[in-house]
Amino acid sequence: MANIPSDLKYADSHEWVRIVNDIATVGITDHAQHELTEVVFVELPEVKQPVAAQESCAVVESVKTASEIYSPVSGEIIAVNKELDGDPGLVNTDPYGKGWIFQVKLTPGGHEGDDLLDPDEYEALIAGH
């Protein structure tokens, strides 16, 4: 059973978002990391790069496949998780913690994630799997 923390928001493309004030931290869900299998490389976005909601801005690579990661919100990338360069497996072992991928400073009036899924909605989404 996938772990779905109750204090986060979710995108239907399997990213999670933690929004504190105007900073959104993004990673992939426990369900997603399980489906992807062991992550061997994460291609991170550039800091200061502007992103639009649903824009592809990172790539998570497992032994078998490359999967694009979409920003659930719009704004500017202000931090990326450099620790993933040395230890991409953190995405598997701690997807909601040390496995975070990037942080976005939200654009006021932009896409701030209001339409993202609540934990129970996300749970319903993945129940079919």
Added chain:
Amino acid sequence: MLKRTPLFEWHQKSGGKLVEFGGWEMPVQYTSITDEHLVVRKHAGLFDICHMGEVLVTGPGAAEFLNQTLTNDIRKLAPGLGQYTLMCNERGGVIDDLYAYCLAAEEYLLIINASRIAEDVAWLEARLGLFAGKAGVVLKNISEETGAVALQGPRAAAIAAECFPGSASGGTAVERVTDLKKNQVARYTYAGQPIWVARTGYTGEDGFEVVAPASLIVEIWTRIMAAGHPHCLQPAGLGARDTLRTEVCYPLYGHELDEQTTPIEAGVGFFVALDKGEFVGRAPLAAQKAAGPARKCVAFKMTERSAPPRPHYAIWSVGTEAAAIGEVVSGTQSPSLNTGIGMGYVPAASAKAGTPIAIEIRGKMAPAVIVAKPIFKKAV
């Protein structure tokens, strides 16, 4: 509807992650591709290969028919011996790569790729129709009623000895199954039925492939798993099968090989016996070998940390006149080397080991180097 092997329920029950492969629903992994890969290199792994096809070719004309249809010299096969061989079209393009075993006089077993069963059987039937001695050859596609499993790794012999005790009842007349040498095959009697045990595999490790009636497969699998327990045996999926074969540069049909590619280009010309007499594709293959192929399948390793290379990524030359020179056909993260590795086709002039190249990964150039095959060789 995807086809399922007799082991489908076992895979499901054992946490196998099932995916589509060549029209079959197969386990890509149970725990993790990397773990299963490393277990096969260190201890032993067991693979369900029931999806592969089997064709029996029998009769007084069988050897001559196969020698005119396949590239390797089948006359080298005494009963109990197998060989890697290829089946080519008139242009020398590969229809399939396969293993041919001589089970007994006038009796041959072909193990063919799952994705190519229909094409291979149609081609074999068409060629048989043109064969002068066709009255003396019987072709039988036994893929449906036949299954196979592959036991691979340094502990495979100890496990096989326990599962298949005693002496062979046919094929190579060994007293113990572990007396089989590479490419030898022996018949054993299992639950009253004949099965075939060959010292072959697709991982670069020592190992055995067991071909048996589909009805016996679950029992054989369960017995091997039980005997393997003290030897750290684990079930291994198609993901590990692919990373293992890529490290040792064994071709996979649809990647290194297809109908537009010759065995000479693919680097498996050793298995084309140009001196054995006429066979399908001989003339273009002889001409290509004499002139040298324009392109070659090379192995490469990434030289800096990068995303793993993948099939269809462009291969570039490096330097002031850098240009796209070829394409990746197999690529993955090597669990043994912990770096990106792959194979691809480049012009023969750029195919030398040591040549620096770059792999285009999402628009960026990642440095790599052409290396000698196999990419991974175990320290002895």
